[in-house]
Amino acid sequence: MDLRDLPAVDALAGELSADFDLPRPVVVSVAREAVDEARDAIRSGSSVDPASTAARRLRALSSARLRTVVNATGVLLHTNLGRAPVADTETPFFSNLEFDLDTGERGNRARYLYALIASTVGAEAVLVVNNNAGALFLALAALAGRDGRVAVSRGELIEIGGSFRLPDLMTASGVHLVEVGTTNRTRGSDFVDVPGTIEAVLKVHPSNYRVEGFTEEVPFSKMVHIAHELDAPFIADVGSGLLDESTPWIEGGPPEWLAGEPAVRQVLEQGADVVLFSGDKLLGGPQAGIVAGRRNSIERMAKHPIARAVRVNAATITSLTTTFEAYASGQAATIPFWEMATTAPGEIRRRTADVLRISGAAGSIVDGESLPGAGSVPGLTIPTPVLRIDGGDERAWRTLADHEPPVIASRRDGATVVNLRSVPADEDSIVAAALATL
Helix, strand or coil: CCHHHCCCHHHHHHHHHCCCCCCHHHHHHHHHHHHHHHHHHHHCCCCCCHHHHHHHHHHHHHHHCCCCCEECCCEEECHHHCCCCCCCCCCCCCCCCCECCCCCCECCCCHHHHHHHHHHHCCCEEEEECCHHHHHHHHHHHHCCCCCEEEEEHHHCCEEHHHEEHHHHHHHCCCEEEEECCCCECCHHHHHCCCCCCCEEEEECCCCCCCCCCCECCCHHHHHHHHHHCCCCEEEEEECCCCCCCCCCCCCCCCHHHCCCCCHHHHHHCCCCEEEEECCCCCCCCCCEEEEECHHHHHHHHHCHHHHHCECCHHHHHHHHHHHHHHHCCCHHHCHHHHHHHCCHHHHHHHHHHHHHHHCCCCEEEEEEEEEECCCCCCCCEEEEEEEEECCCCHHHHHHHHCCCCEECEEECCEEEECHHHCCHHHHHHHHHHHCCC
């Protein structure tokens, strides 16, 4: 191929548009880049097919477009698949987001949601931001202040997905990290013996790992007294958003896989100044960072300039309102996450057998397990029957993923595993149809 053989950008885009249902400007942009690269390659003495290059890139873009998939992995809060599935909510086109219907003047943003959350968890005041990292960033900046010294156990200097590291976030917030104790053992005296002034005390519940063996940590209840002895606010990051350790929405009380998970209501009752937690983990709502606690601390955070940068939009407020109204009205068991987590193994086995029979696929039902996911209750699993499709290659997994809509299974020990605990019952027919294509 030489320069005279290169297609015109518009002509190449026209050919590609027939194969890819993407906006014309996107196709033209990709076509132009492919032609430019082919021109450079020819000038350097090599050869590149611009049509193949553009098609490959458009295929990748089309695959990356947000679309509905069926989560048959058994990971209930699958980070890569959007975490908690939220109940259907309809965000109004126009709303009284910051409008007082009684006075006709500007109103307080999310006032009803804040009152709803506060009454549900037993807090004086509440603030909601874009995610839990944003909540921690704001809490550090507002409550410790620039150059403030914040004490935290070495065993809680976490790194979570996306290379997010707690020490880096603390530095970015303008505070100074004061490491206390050791990786595996931290005592209350380690905090009290820190020389100099401490502006805040932080405890972070590990959300994606466990330290076992020769260990010791200071419980939330004792951390409250230590912080107040130091005349510093206590910031409690409980992470996953379990609202009440008694789980009144689960018949029979909390399951074994929730053992040891700190809960928002109890940590508040123990006296934490602010409790931070995620909206899209065990709470079962949309991505958000929720702060509940003492009124004076929440007001300091709300007035800080960072609060504006991390505030949430109307869609998140609407979805969170639906989620907390379910808790407040005793209907939390209907939240999609809790429906999945509490479905009896016998019911999942029955559904799996029906799917296997309808599809006619070759597979066997075996005992397996599901994961809460998203770093919640690390190391603990939920017993679940699963469908195992043996085969040393990935053809079965790829076939399911290529189905419309895609059915995402897991790959384990040379087999493709379909787990219906993370699949709403009304999507079983989709799974059966995908399996029928194997």
